[in-house]
Every structure is written in structure tokens, then in C-alpha cells.
Amino acid sequence: DGGITQSPKYLFRKEGQNVTLSCEQNLNHDAMYWYRQDPGQGLRLIYYSQIVNDFQKGDIAEGYSVSREKKESFPLTVTSAQKNPTAFYLCASSIGWDTQYFGPGTRLTVL
């Protein structure tokens, strides 16, 4: 089955810790994206990548980092510099600039 997988589904972080959220796709899509969703809000773009080894900051990149070493994978690290990381994180992918398809999401909670 082709699709986008995100792991873990739930993640708990202690104050001051870095955590990494996984996003993998087997759709052969070039582009991948990370979004953050807060209660009562739409999605806001954190980072995106159009090709391997290249990525761009979105609207709320501060406190986050990414890598794109493989076409299929686009992990997101939430660093200790992110002051309010508790949120729902969604990964998406697309063929070029075409329609984006989303993974199931990761719920991150800071303890």
C-alpha cells in the first residue's frame, strides 16, 4: 500500500529535551512538508523540502530542524528552543507543487 507513515502516534517530551518525529512516504513524491496544528487553528507550515538535501523554512520554523537525506524520509526535530511544542504535527507530501497528501499525525505533549 502506498502512503505516508508517521511515528510515533503519541510522543511525550520532558522540558529541555530534543525529540524527533518520523515521516516516511512510499509514493515517490518529490516534496515533503511539516505542519503544526494547535486547538481551534488551521495548519501552519514549519518546514518544506522540494528535493533531497534541500529544505526551506516555513512560517514557524523557530525551534525546529529538519533533514532530507533520502527522498522517502523527512524527519522533524523539535528542539529545546521551541518554547511551546505541545501540538499535533502533520507531515505531507506532493508531486512537485501539486496536491498535498497527509500522514496520520503525531501528538506531542511536553510534560
Place this chain on the structure above:
Amino acid sequence: AQTVTQSQPEMSVQEAETVTLSCTYDTSESDYYLFWYKQPPSRQMILVIRQEAYKQQNATENRFSVNFQKAAKSFSLKISDSQLGDAAMYFCAYRSAYGYGGSQGNLIFGKGTKLSVKP
């Protein structure tokens, strides 16, 4: 900057009835794409329908159709024969057809409308 507004935080519809969700957007661009995404309780975002701004014909997808009014910058979603499985958050989203600093593909989302379906 482009913005997307969904003025109805919550809507309710009786099963088998029709409901229309509203979306307006602000842009100075002439070419763009509009989307409706559904987010059920599982929280995965699912594409419902897509509309290209250069197409005058309204997009349809089974029980889902849109009323795209380009001059009014309006993009409403009509759900016919509503089913219990339609209950979800619905998000309207905009994407530019132009690239500025590589941001062409970035989606701009509204805050969503929560749709309840009564049996």
C-alpha cells in the same frame, strides 16, 4: 499576503440532508488552487475536493461539490445526502500557482468548520 476565512466555527446537519460550508479568501493573484480537506476524529487530513482558479466549472466529487465564485473570492463546499461519516472538521485551503522564494506549494489554511451530523 493571502488569507483564508471560514466564518462558521460549527455547523450541524440532519442525516440525508444537504449542508453548505463557507470559505472566503483574499488574494491579489489571478491563478491559484483551492482545496477542501476533511479531518475526522482520527485527525488525519483527507483531501475532499480541489479547484483550479482558471477553470470556471465547479469541481464535483460524488456527494461533494463546490460553488466557486472567483470575483467574490468565495469557495463554498456543498455536501449532499449527508452521512454520519461526514462528521469532521473541514478546512478550506489556498495555494498560489506562482513561486515566491520557493513557496509556491505552500498551503494556507482557514481555521476550520466543525460539522456534526444528526441521525
